[in-house]
Amino acid sequence: MTIKHLAAAALAAAALLAGTATGATGASPPPASATPAAAPVPRQITGYAPALHPEGIAWDPTRRAFLVSSVRHGTVSVVRPDGRTTALVSDPRVVSTYGVHVDAVRGRILVAYADLGVAERSEPGTVHRVGGLGVYDLRTGRPLHLVDLTRLSPGQERFAVNDVAVGADGTAYVSDVTGDAIYRVDRRGRASVLVRDAALTDGHGTGVNGLVVHPDGHLLAVDYGDGRLFRVPLRDPGRFTEVALPAPLPGGDGLALRPDGTLVAVTNDLANPRGTDAVHVLRSRDRWRSAAAVVSRPWPVRGPSTAAHTPYGVHVLSGRLEIVFGPDGRTADDFVVRRL
Secondary structure, rough: OOOHHHHHHHHHHHHOOOOOOOEEEEOOOOOOOOOOHOOOOEEEEEEOOOOOOOOOEEEOOOOOOEHHHHHOEEEEEEOOOOOOOEEEEEOOOOOOEEEEEEEHHHHHEEEEEEEOOOOOOOOOOOOOOEEEEEEEEOOOOOOEEEEEEEOOOOOOOOOOOEEEOOOOOOOOOEOOOOOEEEEEEOOOOEEEEEOOOHOOOOOOOEEEEEEEEEOOOOEEEEEOOOOOOEEEOOHHHHHHOEEOOOOOOOEEEEEEEEOOEEEEEEEOOOOOOOOOOOEEEEEOOOOOOOOOOEEEEOOOOOOOOEEEOOOOOOEEEEHHHHHOOOOOOOOOEEEEEOOO
């Protein structure tokens, strides 16, 4: 399905879009030009919430709204089409939240958590020392599992657990940008190492960031440092291979797989000077042994991090991370979700 077809489908489905904003938090957004029930998700949403700074985004089909994480508050919030936000998950055990995934089939929210030193609850003893996966009830936000992944890498000094992808059987796969492993968490919250190999890193302390599960039975994962894309077979993960690309994707952050089989890769320069604020669409004709670029374009909003596929197209999140991770520690109350 192409973006053109998705747009047509969005118009046909407009009457189905529900989701009024209740219990909104944060600065008051400008009046919406149309109610959520009268129009599909707009091309661009400007969200408002005090110092939220979301890094991860997912589409929630049960609410017909986005869910976003927060590097400052460690929460997961609902973002309505008019930009209003409401906290859904607020777990005092979690310092910062990053990649988020909705498992609507099982009624779950899965979110990667860490502490990179910019959160309200950051402390010297937790910065780069905690990391794992939180699993919560999709309807209520009630905690189901909090899975510590640092215990699986006892010799590792720094952690930056970042993204999560979920397979058809409910197994979660989790990345750590500062490590050399991809983790696996089953539906009961039991964690193990899927694969550990120094070849998954750039050799300078940076490893896999964004990942997705391909229906053919493998992961696609991008290294934030050198921009290599990996194909990791789930039945034999040690036999991972590098996907041949026309050019690497340094600063590769979020990935999203579209129904037409193309892969959306978001890059940025937030922690990689070789990265660029851009969105790339890749297509493979040999089961992801290699891929060609369909689109590579600079992104008009600063600091894109992750992308989410929706019935209305792929939407890219820019959470003002360049501010919160900046040298003066400032915060902002707005963020942008923009359609590709």
